[in-house]
Amino acid sequence: DLVREMIVESSTKPYLSDKRIFIVRNIEMMRKESANTFLKILEEPPKSTMFILTTDNLNGVLPTIVSRCQVLKFGYLSKDDFKKIYKELGYDESKIENYLYLFDGYISSEIDLEVSFDSKKSLELFLTGDRENFLKYFSTLSKKGNEKYLLKLFLKVLTKYLNQRMIQEEVSENVEKISELFEELIDIEQDIKVNFQTTHIINHIFDLNEGVKENVWKS
Structure with a gap:
């Protein structure tokens, strides 16, 4: 179980830096059993460990998890900024409009x-x-x-x-x-x-x- 592995690893001291950072994407997708296990480490996280949880549906995340986190919300890019970034990434200008529609103004x-x-x-x-x-x-x-x-x-x-x-x-x-x-x-x-x-x-x-x-x- 990846959650248990993460908990075990977070309990050890980092070697190359002062902090160990775990990024958990789409936290709303975590199964209830795993989420309940994860809660244990969130209640008393090691001082050297930071968890960054991402979601596009805050309402789908267990309230007990949300209550133990600092919530940061990120908005969408403007159309001009979006187009500029994808041009700099080297994507075909003729396709950027389609990307803008599909990605809802965020860099994917x-x-x-x-x-x-x-x-x-x-x-x-x-x-x-x-x-x-x-x-x-x-x-x-x-x-x-x-x-x-x-x-x-x-x-x-x-x-x-x-x-x-x-x-x-x-x-x-x-x-x-x-x-x-x-x-x-x-x-x-x-x-x-x-x-x-x-x-x-x-x-x-x-x-x-x-x-x-x-x-x-x-x-």
């Missing part, structure tokens, strides 16, 4: 995943109802990174697609049903944050397939 450590992520292919698999190959595709990509992040990326692609179709096509008579689809997408995004299981999320996504085909997509 998952940029290489986005480059390998084929939004057109994933959308095609969804629209044709090919659940099996959709799952295989995401399983293949997840070997290179974070499944949770990739599925959030796909939700953005699907949201963008729905918005574009509403603008480009005559779908005004289906506005109410399309609004329901957007509400479902919001529910799925919340599910990813607080109850993430790959197969469950993909099944939830494909539950929307018929609604999208009936009200938005024209094959």
Whole structure:
């Protein structure tokens, strides 16, 4: 168990510096049993140890963990700052607008995943109802990174697609049903944050397939 290993290591003195720092990403994803174990070290942390916990969903973190931490909130970058940073990183200017949309104005450590992520292919698999190959595709990509992040990326692609179709096509008579689809997408995004299981999320996504085909997509 990684949490137990971290606790054991934190109890030893650091050799190369005065402090030992542990960074725990996506703390809201930690299982309850592990979180309860982690609480023990948070209650009385060694003087030489610092824990940095990250989350994009503070409400999904156990209140007992939050109460033992100093909470720091970070805002999003402006569009100009975002574009400037990605230009300096050497990314194609023609793609930066797409990155800006997908990353919500924050610099992503998952940029290489986005480059390998084929939004057109994933959308095609969804629209044709090919659940099996959709799952295989995401399983293949997840070997290179974070499944949770990739599925959030796909939700953005699907949201963008729905918005574009509403603008480009005559779908005004289906506005109410399309609004329901957007509400479902919001529910799925919340599910990813607080109850993430790959197969469950993909099944939830494909539950929307018929609604999208009936009200938005024209094959």
